[in-house]
Amino acid sequence: MTLPTETIGSIPRSETLMQAQRQYDAGNIDAATMETFYSDAVQQTMRELEATGSPIITDGEQRKTHSFATYSVESGKNIAPDGLEIPFSDGHVRRLPRLTAGPFRYALSAADTLAMARQYTQLPMKQAIISVSAMSLLYPTDGIPGYSRETFLDDLVDEQEKEIRGCFAAGAQKVQIDFTEGRLALKLDPSGSVLNSFIELNNRVLARLVDAERHAIGIHTCPGADHDATHSADVDYAELLPSLFELKARDFYIAMAAEADPERGLKIVARYLKPWQRAFIGVIDVNDPRIETPEEVCARVLQAARHIPLAQLGTTDDCGYSPFCDDTSTSRETAFAKIKARVEGTAMAARKLTVQRGMLHE
Template identity: 60%
Template sequence: MPIPTEPIGSIPRPAELTGASPSERAAAAERAVQDTVQRLQELGSPVVSDGEQSKPSFATYPVEGLTALAPDGPVIPFADGHQRQLPRLTEGPFRYARRAEEYLRAAQRHASVPVKQAVIAPSMLSLLYPADGLDGYPREAFLDDLAGEAEADIRSCLDAGAHVVQVDFTEARLALKLDPSGGLLENFVALNNRVLERFSGEERARIGVHTCPGADLDSTHSLDVDYAALLPRLFQLNAGVFYLQMAGESDPDRVLSVVAGHLPAGARAFIGVIDPIDPAVETPEQVRDRVLAAARHLPADRLGTCDDCGFAPFADDTSTSRETAFAKIAARVQGTAMAAGQLGL
């Protein structure tokens, strides 16, 4: 059986979409999704996605269009000095304005292979609640509503036939940077498990968790945090699949040994073999060697490959070209196949 390989999420949007007027945007997004799916299939990707062509960002799609928001929410600082800012909730009850199911169905219209769907972790959206609270809407009531909305987001994608639902938990490593004691990370894990525990074992086999140190405008927010401090706590999540950034690590062999020692029984680890913020396009041979390095730690039946992160998690990120992203994906697909052949799979 070949080693599975999957995209993580965002692919840079074409200029037609980023420059579209509001009246042109829906049609431009449909064409971008069709082009993304078709190109992934032409590259031989056994699983495809919509490339997040229609999302304003991987994190904020559920609240796009909500009026009960202010722009001055938490700030996420990146290593190069730029920042991203989340909105702030101004009143309850909290409800999603959009669900990921609509992105999934848009991709399925053009796909002839399985389609995966990325959703945002409830832990990220928990940051929208203001630190000083909201009158008449206590934090626990908000978390109850958030858990229910996150469950519905995942479940609707599973019911719509998603190959897998990928929960983006990129704030995990950042949590350890903001709170080295681990308390914030523990709260995040507990909240995400509060949602994941609502699914059956069979359903959780189709739910994965992705983590990375951020990949925005060719910079990261938490690459300086030791991965070994994160992974044992990350693997407490009740998911069947874990998508792990690895290509951008300075000592991947050390990290892979931690993965091998803590990966939950029955779970599969998709190892990142493509660094989306490195402008150089990996060769298939480089990918092959990264896969073989991972196979020295993990049995082939528990191993997959992926990109470290999305290529453009925020819609305005043009630091990586669309053509470069597809070239990197082609190298991942080819290199993974080469490694599988060398392993006799």
């Protein structure tokens, strides 16, 4: 028996890439030179991910300029930097961009970055994309003259449908929708109305896909991971998970290793997970600088297996590693070591579970 295991997406940028990005932003190097740095970073990252034994890999989101959340609009002409502020537990703040005019269009599609990376590996690839609900936060609360919120949302849904289909066309085996704002929505609005609107908006996109496509879609939820801090870890999973599993997707990547009470969290997952869905449980705390051992990972997998049917169980990391380009809190070496521990610990747990299952059948 094997258990599926997948990386979320982001891998820390090298100092070389970060320096090049700063030089490019300052206008000191041109786009062609920057492309060389991106290409080198993607190839190196994918080689190192292959070396961890990962059965499916990403490009490490090395081309997503400044962050996993804003890659699709950063070079757009109708974007201002003064959007919604997101405070983190250590006191630092990230700020989303603000849409200034319509129509809304992606300036960069993750399908394009995947197409460039696909040539560097024979392994299956997944592609992480930002959710439409996160992107909906770019529309200003006071509106845009001549461009209604309803029209914006229609355009946004169209753009993400194109991105998802483009990822599949470029060779993605899985497309992961980053929904980190799900838990945050409950912090911003404890009534749940914002979360419900986010679920509805994402389902507008998912409803356009055929069953085979939805079966290759995963939803990632976490409380944030930036400079070893979170934005919504204090929000109870009991408030999020019942709504989360209403999304029309098969796979769900759920941060769990850093939870204060993972046993309780696993029970909630088991209660609301639908029979056709699969839960990839986080067994690596990406905000903890300590590298877990395969034995620790194995123990976390076995704990999850006590609650979730094996056919519906997989493993992952709690979040991506350093999903913002200036986050140096986690080194590349640490990230790859943690991923390797997850892969090995998951295989160790699968062997133990196979033996246990065989004993039960004797």
